[in-house]
Amino acid sequence: MPPRLQPPPASGTRRPRAAVLPLALLLSLALQGVAAAPAGAGEPEDSLRRRDPELPRGLLEQAARAALHFVNFRAGSPSTLRVLADVLEGRARVNPKKECQVDLVFTTDRYNPEEGEERLGKCSARVFFRNQKPRPAINVTCTRLIEKNKRQQEDYLLYKHMKQLKTPLDVVSIPDSHGHIDPSLRPIWDLAFLGGSYVMWEKTTQFLHYYMAQLSSVNQWKTNDDAIDFDYTVLLHEFSTQEIIPCRIHLVWYPGKPLKVKYHCQELQTPEEASGTEEGSAVAPTELNNF
Amino acid sequence: MFPAGRSMRGLLIWSVLLGAVLGKEDFVGHQVLRISAADEAQVQKVKELEDLEHLQLDFWRGPGQPGSPIDVRVPFPSIQAVKAFLEAHGLGYTIMIEDVQSLLDEEQEQMFAFQARSRSTDTFNYATYHTLEEIYGFMDMLVAEHPQLVSKLQIGNTYEGRPIYVLKFSTGGNNRPAIWIDTGIHSREWVTQASGVWFAKKITQDYGQDFTLTAILDSMDIFLEIVTNPDGFAFTHSKNRMWRKTRSLTPGSFCVGVDPNRNWDAGFGMAGASSNPCTDTYRGKFASSEAEVKSIVDFVKSHGNIKAFISIHSYSQLLLYPYGYKAEPAPDRDELDQLAKSAVTALASLYGTKFKYGSIIKTIYQASGSTIDWTYSQGIKYSFTFELRDTGRYGFLLPASQIVPTAQETWLALRTIMEYTLNHPY
Numbered sequence: 274m275p276p277r278l279q280p281p282p283a284s285g286t287r288r289p290r291a292a293v294l295p296l297a298l299l300l301s302l303a304l305q306g307v308a309a310a311p312a313g314a315g316e317p318e319d320s321l322r323r324r325d326p327e328l329p330r331g332l333l334e335q336a337a338r339a340a341l342h343f344v345n346f347r348a349g350s351p352s353t354l355r356v357l358a359d360v361l362e363g364r365a366r367v368n369p370k371k372e373c374q375v376d377l378v379f380t381t382d383r384y385n386p387e388e389g390e391e392r393l394g395k396c397s398a399r400v401f402f403r404n405q406k407p408r409p410a411i412n413v414t415c416t417r418l419i420e421k422n423k424r425q426q427e428d429y430l431l432y433k434h435m436k437q438l439k440t441p442l443d444v445v446s447i448p449d450s451h452g453h454i455d456p457s458l459r460p461i462w463d464l465a466f467l468g469g470s471y472v473m474w475e476k477t478t479q480f481l482h483y484y485m486a487q488l489s490s491v492n493q494w495k496t497n498d499d500a501i502d503f504d505y506t507v508l509l510h511e512f513s514t515q516e517i518i519p520c521r522i523h524l525v526w527y528p529g530k531p532l533k534v535k536y537h538c539q540e541l542q543t544p545e546e547a548s549g550t551e552e553g554s555a556v557a558p559t560e561l562n563n564f
Numbered sequence: 565m566f567p568a569g570r571s572m573r574g575l576l577i578w579s580v581l582l583g584a585v586l587g588k589e590d591f592v593g594h595q596v597l598r599i600s601a602a603d604e605a606q607v608q609k610v611k612e613l614e615d616l617e618h619l620q621l622d623f624w625r626g627p628g629q630p631g632s633p634i635d636v637r638v639p640f641p642s643i644q645a646v647k648a649f650l651e652a653h654g655l656g657y658t659i660m661i662e663d664v665q666s667l668l669d670e671e672q673e674q675m676f677a678f679q680a681r682s683r684s685t686d687t688f689n690y691a692t693y694h695t696l697e698e699i700y701g702f703m704d705m706l707v708a709e710h711p712q713l714v715s716k717l718q719i720g721n722t723y724e725g726r727p728i729y730v731l732k733f734s735t736g737g738n739n740r741p742a743i744w745i746d747t748g749i750h751s752r753e754w755v756t757q758a759s760g761v762w763f764a765k766k767i768t769q770d771y772g773q774d775f776t777l778t779a780i781l782d783s784m785d786i787f788l789e790i791v792t793n794p795d796g797f798a799f800t801h802s803k804n805r806m807w808r809k810t811r812s813l814t815p816g817s818f819c820v821g822v823d824p825n826r827n828w829d830a831g832f833g834m835a836g837a838s839s840n841p842c843t844d845t846y847r848g849k850f851a852s853s854e855a856e857v858k859s860i861v862d863f864v865k866s867h868g869n870i871k872a873f874i875s876i877h878s879y880s881q882l883l884l885y886p887y888g889y890k891a892e893p894a895p896d897r898d899e900l901d902q903l904a905k906s907a908v909t910a911l912a913s914l915y916g917t918k919f920k921y922g923s924i925i926k927t928i929y930q931a932s933g934s935t936i937d938w939t940y941s942q943g944i945k946y947s948f949t950f951e952l953r954d955t956g957r958y959g960f961l962l963p964a965s966q967i968v969p970t971a972q973e974t975w976l977a978l979r980t981i982m983e984y985t986l987n988h989p990y
Binding site: 356384446448449450451452453484486487508510512513514515516517541 | 692693754800801805806808823838842843844845929956957958959960961962963964966
């Protein structure tokens, strides 16, 4: 018999709560008669899920991801990052400015769930995709996933932990090829993910979405005026093109203060011809920052 | 000392000097000689040799009774001198070991290989990721342990010349209806090859134990290709963990590799793949241009009796059926959808892992030239693609601790599909 290990549950195993939507949320979204279409083939059996059957495949999930990257970046808290749990409902329309406007409600999980913790946050968002241009505009509010004090505490612990790490960090990849992250290096990953969230928010369009695949190098690590100054390279995985995109990111972080991010991603060569799939943009390297 | 001619003495002194100069610590050029001393006088001669410390002789089997072999390791600088001495005194000898260092090197290699390699599929570590050599070694062990059930077929060679192997699980018959499973067509999707290894072992364990699997194998064969893209897989170990495609060279381009899941002859050239060799969804110059794809195409066509075809990828937690290249529903869409639903329900029953399901184009994205669009066009009705764990948290770098749970839950879905295929012959 193959050795039996205590099997850990997969990510995303928590069954969706039968969410009771607060009326206020619904009103604030001003939803209009959305056809109560039954859950489409393969979608989670959630009777409260409603969506416009005319919606392009995956648009709601796309909007949810963009909104979440934005939420994570804006919160500036590497210890309380969120991931998408479920999209509960949503609708989309093309507005007079030719933008694709998506209104939606979705639930979130903690990125680093703690033992026994099963709290689901909820967010309502309005996302504007600008005709395949990146940097969707986002209005989003979320219920608090974790107490403010607790969040500050955890961020501060993370901050202290990172200040104690010896520099220069002789780390190659996080995670390693086998998906392993040494617990002592976990805070580095979380902080890198926070910076990556800014990049992924900006790069998400109706058709392109990203995951952070690997932290492939940590270049510089110092503290200026007590803030953590972190220069690193991540590999982003763009899903529809399946491309791996290296992005050099430079961030400055202090607990409780807004995150400062600069980045430069290595874009693909210009494709010879367009195909049905969005092929990784042909734009010149972007150097955007929010300093 | 022994009576020696001038030249002999010279040689011996020379060997001393040489020894001092070279001062090697290793055993390059050292030889092991087996000396035969015919009588007591000859034994004495060898003892005299033993006394010459500067020769640095290392007697493995010292001088004893006449007729007993005497084995001695002679350092390279002393070889000429020692041989000359033996010949001068009529002592017969043979060279047992020509070069001690080479022997040591070989042994070292074997030792390392031995340490890494387990001795049976029962001691093989399923909860870790393995190299190509280790997986190929596993396959051979499995066949050796279950020769009545498992055999290994070579269906072709990769671009770089590696053999492409498929395991055949069969209890007999002649060209029985069959089920095909492949893992690792995209090399960076490591949980899939690792699961394939686990499936192989599982089949051998469950035959005769599990009612369903036994019924399946009593009437059908199972073909399992664990490393469907060996060149890519080797590359993910040696150079780039994120490599997806084959490693073929495209004339006229600096870029390497073709997406093997865009290279099939189904909607080839249509929207849903790239014509740019530098992209990860490059379809190749023509359908089945890739040896890794062509070998399966040839196998499927010549077999002619495959009834279910399952191609396994990661990540996203999806179970998909045709089509990928067009939105028009497949003729068997309703049946495939129902079967997919049962399969993901079975999968979720173990650890609660949620899978979505549907056609490729509706569930994931438009993809042309994909595997199961082709197999479906060949009349293989139950054509499915899996995307295993996870949904993006770790993505391709799924922690090794999740290999076995992933394989276990996926197996339940595979079993569901296989059982359905058995019960719905066509």
